[in-house]
Amino acid sequence: MKITTACTMDCGDACSLVVDTEKKTxxxxxxxxxxxxxxxxxxxxYFERIGSEDRITEPLVRRGSGFEPVSWDEAMALVADKLDAARSVPESILHIHGHGYRGILGKASTVFFEKLGASTHYGCLCDDTGIEACIRDFGVLNHNDPEDILNADRVVNWGRDMTRCSIHQLALVQKARKNGTEVLTISPGGDGTxxxxxxxxxIRPGTDRFLAAAVLKLFLEAGDLNPWVLTRTANWPALRGLVDGLKFRDLCAACEVPARDAEMVYEWYADRGAVATVMGWGLQRHVYGGENVRFINAVAMVSGQIGIRGGGSYFNISSGRNLGDWSHLVEGGVPAGERRRLLLQDLGAELAKADPPVDFVWIDGHNVVNQIPDGLALADALAAPFVVAVEAVMNDTAMRADVILPPALMFEREDVLGSFVHNYVNRCAEVVPPRGNARHDFDIMAELGARLRRPVRFPDRERCLREGLKAANISWDELEENGFARVNHPVVAFEDLVFGHLDGLYRFPEALHPEPPRDPDYPLQLLTLVRGESLHSQIPEQNMRGVPTVWIxxxxPAFGGLNPAMDVYLTTDLGAMQxxxxxxxxxxxxxxxxxxxxxxxxxxxxxxxxxxxxxDMAHGTAYYSQSCRLENR
Structure with a gap:
């Protein structure tokens, strides 16, 4: 049988899929x-993940140094008892949720722990820095429809490796190129661009703001400015004064881009025709990642490429902007109030100093020990509280749990989700039953809430789905029949140069910070880039045997000094790995x-x-500002 469903993984393409349940294709x-x-x-x-021999398909409880399988009744009774004990001090409960599972029903654990007044986390491991930068510029998070890139005469790609992170955007770019569109990519290299x-x-990683400022400098020197565009900005004099005080050669030196290449980028923007600007989801993973994004947006704006067909500046949109809330349907819990928040990317240290201490931790949709910086500190900190992990494999986070609850995976559970790239909402139908004793995350939360001494009662799944679709006036019946629905947003964002700020005007950045100096003890820069064959840490265990590879x-400067007959270590100020x-x-x-x-x-x-x-913005994580060295030991 062929069934239409959709991908719920943390990817902007958010594909609608056809699954053959008999052939498992x-x-x-x-x-x-x-x-x-x-x-x-x-x-x-994905069926390889569903059927993996390493998959956890029944609840596990820690016994001594290992885990033993138990029934759902025994596992949930233990968890409910621990949670009831912690509820007298809501701050002692911590909920950690990631984007490993997204959708309307995927919010169940977030809603549940909000109702308990539990501690939560702030900070971001991915794109919030770039999102904040775009909101500061445009006043709202939006971009042209992805298909509009087919109308571009030229595309300037600031570091997005579409061969690994968005193959449908790649297909659009390749189609555009066949139609005569040219593509210029700016990146540190070593990728599929x-x-x-x-x-x-x-370009030197993390210094895109200097190249963008150099391009702005050339626009000023040429006097090649559109007066109408500048009248639609609130602070052009501030940016002009900033750029006037900078030297073109210094800006090129700061980003380590030859002057002739910077001049070429300027020419791509200054020439006749529409230029689409596409930004990678790595620009913001630097100490001044927000500035990187803002200065690139400024180039698109000053060159007259915002609000036009075939132009625009693409970072992303909110995958939840077309979906509504259903938390008001949940009964029980405490009134909404201020909750304690712990900084996600330094969670090990945050837990160590938390007062009152955290006694109960619930982790779902997130291999958090693996994904945040200094994961070993978090692994140590999780030894004290009672930890529940909703997890399908024995990864770095599951190993630190006291109870592991096996979730149904994609294709085994129903949900609805949007995209942070396009404007379609997809139905994720259940096409095969959950393997073994795995359960839908929503059902896990609903049962746990019903077991508490002061219950938190969920409505049924369909009611939540229908409520979540009301925001965009999407018909559940249509979604069931077609598998997807388009939500209408303008094909061209900001077409009349009216922006989301209260005054309708665009905002330029007003500061340009120098790049932190290189550490002579750690003169190299580590970039942990996305994989092509797997998403984040969802890697088959058999693929991680042996010593990991780095590329240079x-x-x-390290290449000539390494002895190939000796072991090589990647070393930072935090530690080393072979x-x-x-x-x-x-x-x-x-x-x-x-x-x-x-x-x-x-x-x-x-x-x-x-x-x-x-x-610099939205408490993002500056993974790519990590300095390092390579050495023999």
Whole structure:
């Protein structure tokens, strides 16, 4: 039987899928206007994850140094008893939820712990810094429809490796190129961008704001400015004064881009025709990541490329903007109030100093020990409280739990979700029953709430789904029948140069901070980039045997000094891990690339040696500002 469902993984493409339940095959839905009949290999191989021999399919309780299987009744009774004991001090309960599971019903645990007044976390591991930057500029998070890139004469891609993170955007770019659109990519290199680029410009990681400022400097010197565009801004004199005081050569030196390449980027924006600007989801993972995004937006605005067909600046949109809330349907709990918040990317230290201490931790949708910086500190901190992990495999987080509850996975549970790239809402139908004794996350929360001495009572799933669809006036019946629905947003964002701020005007950045100096003891820069074959830490265990690989250029200062007959270690001020070194062409000479998500228990987790560091906006995580060195031991 072929059933239409959708991918719920943390990916902006949010594919609509057709699953053959007999043959266990997955393909993109040919009727979906964005998915267009194909999907990535992560989704195409998802039955391997469902059927993996390493999957946990029944509740486990820690007994001594190991785990023993128990019934759901025994596991839930234990968890409810521990949670009831902690409820007298709501701050002693901590809920940690990630984007490993998204959707209307995926909010169940968040709603549940809000009702308890539990502690939560703030800070972001991915895109909030760039989101905040765009909101400061435009007043609202929006961009042109993805299909509008087909109307661009030129595309300037600031570091998005579409070969690994968005194959449907890649397909649009490739189609545009066949129609004559040219693509210029700016990145540190070592990625898949040459595959879809006509020109590549190499840049020092994290310094895109200086290249953008150099382009703005050239616009000022040429006097090539559109007066109408500038009247739609609130603070043009401030940006002009800032850029006037900067020297073009100094800006090029700061980003380590030759002057001729910076001039070429200016020419791409200054020439006739529409220019679409696409930003990668790594620009914001630096100490001044927000500034990187804001200065790139400023180039798009000053060059007259905002609010036009074929132009625009693409970062992302909110995957939840077309979905509504159903928390008001839940009965019980405490009135909404101020909750204690702990900084996510330094959670180990936050737990160690928490007062009152955290006694109960619930973790779902998040391999948090693996994903945050200094994961070993968090692993140690989780030894004190009672920890429940809703997890399907024995990863770095599950190993620290006292109780592991097995969730139903994608294809085994129903939900509805949106995208942070396109404007379609997809139905994620249950196409196969949950394996073993795994359960839908929503049902887990509903049962736990009913077991508490002061119950928290959930409505049924369908009522929550229908309530969540009201915000965009989406028909549940239509969604059931078609598998997806489009929510109408303007094809061209900010078409009349009316922005989301109260006065309707655009805002430019007013400061340009210098890049922190290189540490002579750790002269290289570590980039933990996305993988092509798996998403974050959802990696088959058999793929993590042996020593992990890092990639460097032959021009890297460490290359000539390493003895290939000796072990090589990637070292930071937080620790060291053994690695295998390979070389790659066209990579910035001070850059070390390691693919993200490897598990610490196999010696593959780079986050164990990345120090907690906060970006300039929205408490993002500056993973890519981590300095390092390579050495023999």
């Amino acid at each position: 997955v393909r993109g839905n040919p009727k979906h206007p964005f998915t267009k009949g194909f999907c990535c290999k992560k989704g195409g191989r 040459p595959e879809f680029s006509d020109v590549n410009v190499m 250029s032959k021009q890297n 690695v295998r070194v390979e070389t790659v062409e066209d990579l910035h000479p001070r850059t070390v690339i390691m693919r993200r998500g490897g598990w610490m228990k196999y010696g593959h987790g780079a986050n164990a040696i990345i120090a907690p560091s906060v970006t």
